[in-house]
Every structure is written in C-alpha cells, then in structure tokens.
Amino acid sequence: MLEPAQENPFPDSHVLGEGPEPHPQLQPVLGLIGRWHGRGSGEYPTLEHGFRYEQEITFSHDGRPFLRYESRAWLIDGSGTALRPAGRECGWWRILPDASVEVTLAHPTGIVETYVGQVSGSEIDMATDTVGLTPRAKEVTGMRRRYALQDGGLTIVQEMAAVGQPMQHHLQARLLPRKD
Numbered sequence: 096m097l098e099p100a101q102e103n104p105f106p107d108s109h110v111l112g113e114g115p116e117p118h119p120q121l122q123p124v125l126g127l128i129g130r131w132h133g134r135g136s137g138e139y140p141t142l143e144h145g146f147r148y149e150q151e152i153t154f155s156h157d158g159r160p161f162l163r164y165e166s167r168a169w170l171i172d173g174s175g176t177a178l179r180p181a182g183r184e185c186g187w188w189r190i191l192p193d194a195s196v197e198v199t200l201a202h203p204t205g206i207v208e209t210y211v212g213q214v215s216g217s218e219i220d221m222a223t224d225t226v227g228l229t230p231r232a233k234e235v236t237g238m239r240r241r242y243a244l245q246d247g248g249l250t251i252v253q254e255m256a257a258v259g260q261p262m263q264h265h266l267q268a269r270l271l272p273r274k275d
Contacts, residue, residue: 107155107163115158123194123214124162126244127154130275133248134171135268141258147171148181150268152249154188162188164200190214196221205232210240217244234258247271 108114109129117125131152138145150168157163165185170178186200198210198221206228212221219242226235237256242249248271255265 105157107157109153109155117156118158118160120160120190120192121156124190126217127162128156129154130273131249131270132273133268133270135266137266139265140260150270152270160190164188205229206235208238237262
C-alpha cells in the first residue's frame with residue numbers, strides 16, 4: 096500500500112516576493128517573472144492575410160537559475176472577439192552567469208527549438224541553435240526572438256525562416272502584467 100504523496104514542497108512562483116527566493120543568476124531577467132497578457136499581429140508570405148491575436152505568457156521559477164515558460168495564443172477578429180486557439184509553447188530559459196541565455200521550447204505541432212542569446216539591459220535577443228521536427232511537422236529552419244521590457248510592458252518580436260522562405264518578420268506583440 097502506498098502512502099499518500101505530500102504536496103510539492105518546491106512550487107514554482109510567478110510572483111516576486113512569494114515562494115522561493117530567485118536565484119542570483121536570474122537578476123538580469125527578474126522583470127520577466129509574472130503573468131503577461133496582450134495583443135499582437137502576425138504575417139508571413141505563405142499566408143493569404145495577416146492576423147491578429149491575443150497572448151498570455153507566464154514566467155515562473157523555483158529558486159534555481161532558470162525560468163519555466165508557457166505561452167498560449169488565440170486568434171481574434173477586428174473587434175477583439177476570440178476566434179480559435181492558435182500558437183502554444185512551453186519550455187525553459189536557463190540564465191548563465193554571463194547573462195547569456197539558453198532556451199528550449201516545445202510546440203504541440205511537433206517542433207522543438209533550442210535558442211542561444213544574450214540579456215542586455217532590458218532586452219533579450221536570441222536565435223535558434225537547432226530546430227527539431229517530427230516527421231509531419233511544418234518545416235521551420237530558424238527563428239529569432241527579441242523581448243524588451245519597456246514602459247511597464249513586454250514587447251516581443253519574432254522572425255521566422257520556414258517552408259522555403261528566408262528569415263523575416265512573423266509576429267509582434269505587446270503584453271502587460273496581469274495582477275491575478
């Protein structure tokens with residue numbers, strides 16, 4: 096007979112000042128910790144039309160030198176009405192002593208990306224080191240992401256090289272902190 100398991104004694108925290116103390120190596124990215132929500136737009140040459148979306152992102156930690164990352168997005172129409180689920184990804188951001196970052200992200204569409212980059216002030220710039228694809232995943236050969244904390248919000252710009260197209264603009268969003 097198994098004894099009941101105890102509640103996790105090392106929970107993640109997405110609220111600074113609650114839960115474990117952030118690891119000192121997280122200092123350059125402390126501003127990311129939390130829940131973010133906002134709107135963005137996207138385009139790509141293989142799409143007939145551009146699109147608008149809403150996105151929520153959570154960055155949390157458990158006291159070690161990495162962040163847990165989760166992002167969900169859904170398409171919206173011109174009036175902001177939700178149409179359907181869109182991009183979703185989760186992963187880990189490892190922050191190194193020199194303020195460089197190594198990121199792993201997995202998508203439910205069969206794509207796994209590893210990124211390398213650097214934190215510089217309030218900006219993080221990173222590009223894929225490798226892209227892994229399942230046999231039926233869409234061909235993605237590279238990505239570049241820039242995150243900027245400015246004016247109380249988080250701006251995200253993504254470039255993509257996919258389906259025979261060169262690296263070019265794909266997504267841009269502006270997110271604000273959520274208080275819940």
